[in-house]
Amino acid sequence: MTQPTVDTVRYTIIDSTLGRILLTSDGDHLTGLYLDDFDRILQRLGKTSGAKPIGDDELGLFAAAGDQLAEYLAGTRTAFDLPLAPTGTEFQRDVWQALTTIPYGTTAGYGELAAWIDRPTAARAVGAANGRNPISIIVPCHRVIGANGALTGYAWGEEKKRRLLDLEAGH
Numbered sequence: 380m381t382q383p384t385v386d387t388v389r390y391t392i393i394d395s396t397l398g399r400i401l402l403t404s405d406g407d408h409l410t411g412l413y414l415d416d417f418d419r420i421l422q423r424l425g426k427t428s429g430a431k432p433i434g435d436d437e438l439g440l441f442a443a444a445g446d447q448l449a450e451y452l453a454g455t456r457t458a459f460d461l462p463l464a465p466t467g468t469e470f471q472r473d474v475w476q477a478l479t480t481i482p483y484g485t486t487a488g489y490g491e492l493a494a495w496i497d498r499p500t501a502a503r504a505v506g507a508a509n510g511r512n513p514i515s516i517i518v519p520c521h522r523v524i525g526a527n528g529a530l531t532g533y534a535w536g537e538e539k540k541r542r543l544l545d546l547e548a549g550h
Contacts, residue, residue: 380463380476386428389435390421393445396452397539402441403432403513408464409444411513414535427466448516454546457483459517466513470498474508481522484547488526510534516543 389404401420403411413420421432435441443461450456465475473496480495481487487495489502489509498505512520515535521543525531533540 380465380472380479386430388421388424388428388430388432389438389441390432391434391436391438391441392417393441393448395445395448397542400448402444404435404438404440405464406438407440408462409440409514409517410464410466412444412448412515412517413513414515414539444517451516452546454549457547461517463514463518465518467508467511470504471508471511474505475512475514475518475520478509478512478518478520478522481519483519486522486524486544488524489531490526492523506531519543522547 387406388410389406391402393400393402398414399417401411401413401417402409403413403424411420411424425432440461447456447459447461451459465472467475474492477492477495489506490499492509493499493501493505496505506523509520509523512518512534515521521533521540523531
């Protein structure tokens with residue numbers, strides 16, 4: 380994972396079995412996958428990048444992401460192969476990278492993730508970084524659960540988190 384390479388925000392909205400999905404890119408990397416609140420997200424991304432978001436339904440990366448997401452949601456894909464560049468601090472990117480190592484169909488706790496990135500006392504900070512993951516599903520923040528095994532917060536709602544975990548558990 381790297382930081383986005385340019386101050387460009389391209390986007391498209393695709394349909395899926397999970398509902399509509401907003402994908403964002405810098406033109407070379409996927410920078411975001413959002414499941415709700417698209418107008419607010421695009422407005423925020425425009426402010427932070429300094430560039431007006433541009434709709435781009437023809438970007439090949441979006442087609443590849445859409446295909447891979449459809450396969451994942453159909454239960455035929457367990458890993459993604461897309462260039463990613465989420466915007467965040469070094470610590471956040473370390474957490475997001477660790478999320479990609481949680482195997483399909485399994486879960487991990489915040490404390491486990493903290494230990495994986497050599498920050499064993501940073502479980503709360505890991506939780507905050509997890510909650511700011513801009514590339515949902517592909518960077519699988521839904522696989523993180525509370526220490527007691529409870530589903531903890533998911534930016535897109537507990538119902539969607541449960542659907543994703545059930546999908547993975549069924550395969």
